[in-house]
Amino acid sequence: MPQAPAPDLQAPLVQTLNGLVGPGSFSSKESYIEGGLGRVETRLADTKYRDAAAKGYFPLNFVIANVDQNGPVATAFVTATAANGATASQPVTFVNGPSPTGWQLSKQSALALLSSVG
Numbered sequence: 001m002p003q004a005p006a007p008d009l010q011a012p013l014v015q016t017l018n019g020l021v022g023p024g025s026f027s028s029k030e031s032y033i034e035g036g037l038g039r040v041e042t043r044l045a046d047t048k049y050r051d052a053a054a055k056g057y058f059p060l061n062f063v064i065a066n067v068d069q070n071g072p073v074a075t076a077f078v079t080a081t082a083a084n085g086a087t088a089s090q091p092v093t094f095v096n097g098p099s100p101t102g103w104q105l106s107k108q109s110a111l112a113l114l115s116s117v118g
Helices: 010-021 039-054 107-116
Strands: 060-070 073-082 087-094 101-106
Touching: 010 060, 010 087, 010 101, 039 107, 060 101, 060 107, 101 107
Parallel strands: none
Antiparallel strands: 060 073, 073 087, 087 101
8 A cells, every 4th residue: 555645744844944044033933953063053054044045045934845754854955046036956854843833954954054054
């Protein structure tokens, strides 16, 4: 019997990504990242965010495809298009968690996204 398709997670996953890249310090965005960020990671994220903002990357528009949910974990292929036209795509893992959307980026996916910015 074929596996049932993932429920419509596209909207809450996009909201999770938007919450993470919205304005403000990453110290206030910890609920969107599994396990939060440490002090050094938060400073690094804030620096990368400011640098990317100076290069015209924000706001970002996200498109999510190939969502697959397995219990409390969802994987998706995310394409982000920046205000300056730059585009990047990568697989992202989300986990059920205590964020406003009910989903968080896995720590590994969050760090991969941060390292790809700028």
